[in-house]
Amino acid sequence: MKSITLTLPYPVSANRYWRTYMPKGFKAPATTLSSEAKAYKKQVEAIVKRAGIAAPFDGRVAVDIALYPNRPQDWQRRAKKNPECWDDDVQCIDLDNANKVLLDSLKGLVFRDDKWVRKLFGERMEPDGEARVVVTITQIITERAQAALFAA
Template identity: 35%
Template structure:
């Protein structure tokens, strides 16, 4: 099992931007991916190669209405870029739950090979 505590990510609605006619990952999303990579590099994690189950406990930064599914793309792509697993297509089961608001927001991620 891998357990990682991550800061609140930018929304998937802010993930892509158009630049000179091309779709690119936004600066905000790239910065988040770098932050996740730095956090993961401090942990002793062996890359997961098998099928995965991911459990996310989310603690929003405020009371605004949010779609939980908008978190998944940014978090999963960031974990892939940080080499926690080869590809997010390895994920067969996802559980996501919203908890109380905490200042700054937080996401607790648990990854299990199944």
Template identity: 35%
Template sequence: MPDLTLHLPFPPSVNHYWRTAVRQGKASPYVSAQGKAYRKAVKRALGKERMAGRLAEPLRSRLAVTVGLFAPTGARYDIDNRMKGLLDALTDAEVWEDDSQVDRLVIERGEVIEGGGCVVVIRTRAGETTP
């Protein structure tokens, strides 16, 4: 499979993607409303790829992923805080079976662009499949 390039919305911070509720004295993490909205936005953005047949079924091989982050403002942010929500949204959208397939992850901060966004390039690792 050739590289798959996806143009997606700018991901929320992990601090906004996940929430924790305490029920019967036990902490239970859950996806926040902002996280659910991001998942939905990713699925919408992937519509063109699915229609073109490039995402007919989830990827099953070992993967190398490169992410370019383009923030909507010049506010400071940690690039690593954006990855969990992004990778989980791609799992939820069935781009791959599970983000544990990602063996290599490269993150790069790009320039500020109106509305923000991110570019994800997925490369399969030849001959390697998940167990």
């Protein structure tokens, strides 16, 4: 089973990922990637290439996302006041927000299309420094049942 782990920049919020505009001569708005989204995708592509990934996995994949918010300067005071849950109010994008942006930025680079993501796990981690996301993509090998089992 092949697996790849990448440390990527903190993702752009899905709220800022898309841009809606009114094309000239049309009566309905159109939606496109924002300049922030395009820049993020370029960063991810450069990291994937530096990691030596030449082609995306074929077929099914599992994706594990560890989202690390930025550790605030007052983290020690927060931790002293509330040791178990000090990071609950640290600014962080929602996991589901991060998932869409990350899957979209990895599409065509690490896996062919996000339709092949069959397992998705995400976790917001305790801030330990700079904001980032650690993504592990694992190819899912499907065992083929013996044809004789399905014979009538």
